[in-house]
Amino acid sequence: MNAHVTLLDPHFLDALRTSLQEGQISVDAADLQTYAIDQGPVTDYQQPVAVVWAESVADVQAVVRAAATHKVPLVTRGAGTGVSGGAHATAGSVVLNLTRMNQILEINPDDEIARVEPGVINGDLNDAVAAYGLMFAPDPASFKISTIGGNIATNAGGLRCAKYGVTRDAVLSLDVVMADGSLIHTGHRTFKGVAGYDLTGLFVGSEGTLGIVVGATVRLRYLPAIVRTLAVFFPSVQQAAAGVLAVGAARVQPCILELLDGPSLKELDFRNGSTLSQRGNALLLIQFDGLAAEAEEAIAAVELEKLGGFVSRENPAEAQRLVELRRNNRGLDVDAENRVGEDVAVPRSQLVHYITALEEMAVRHGVELQVIAHAGDGNLHPTFSVPTFEPAGIKALNAALDESIDKALELGGTITGEHGVGQYKLRWLPLEQAKEVLELQRSIKALFDPQGILNPGKAIPAAS
Structure with missing residues (x-):
């Protein structure tokens, strides 16, 4: 991959050096290559002109002010685990890395909140609050x-x-550096609060295009004392998908409700030496937590056995192993030109129809398919692949991807359930959102970032 070479503005570099230390700025070729992309598919490979590590809010403000003065695009990133290209460098951009801003500023167990800097690792926060019997609920595979x-x-x-719920359901307030370098605070420390527009909710999921989050107050949940796990194997993935609705109809509430199809189980076995695929052609991995966990588990087991499921009540060690296998499933291979994992969501009532349609289109296009899903909320991650990089195969792969998006929308779904639009999904957003809605979002972007320097080319497509 070759990128057009853009030189770093020396006046901008001088401004950075005035505000930052030597170890916070790099133009080293290895760093530029390392921080050019996240884990998403690459549609327009560009290397940044520099990488900057902020260590404080003042650092972020100084970088943004310099970027605004010299009209330099900024791509903010953390660990780079995104899979939609939201942290890919764009032409002439500087990557602003926030991983050194990694302090947990406060844990308040009485109010059940924590205040953190943006570079705090999700797992580290959970380790810290577990001592108080609490957890930060959002738990991406990464x-x-x-x-x-x-x-x-x-x-x-x-x-x-x-x-x-998702991250937005756990964020109470934010500290945000705006495109002119000013600092604002949104939200509150309370669980409830409806004063003014919900700017906190607007910033969550905006992929760094409206402002740069430099601090957050997050809501914590009770760490459950009782956890019960079911592994339910089915003869077909359609029966497993039907089991999701059966669990809902029984009015029990799993904390985890995951679906894996036969090809996904076989790949897990190949990678890990497990024997899951010998137990069935699809798996529902279900976990209940809280004081009612045992009763809910019993009710779910009865309903799923009625659908032909083979129910296995897992001990804590095996349950943990299965959950870890599921978490690692999406990351078995980084997306490549011949293998792309999708992230769509459909109404739960359409799960069976959508999975059946995916299988049919995979056969028709001659591509391989694996389906895993956060089935409890209808969020699926179908992965399409072809064995080689031959043009005909890549064409078939892209055709299947496009059709999978069309079908999800036809069934009342969305093009992304949790990974974001980033750079990769820009082409599909107009299929879901009307031009009036896209124009309104562009107006919001222009209001917050009039020069267009914050993560340009992501989240919202430019006007045609």
């Missing part, structure tokens, strides 16, 4: 390495979404 700032930027989800 929770051991992804940052809270990155989770906020993409409105990340995870396995526990079925019960606890």
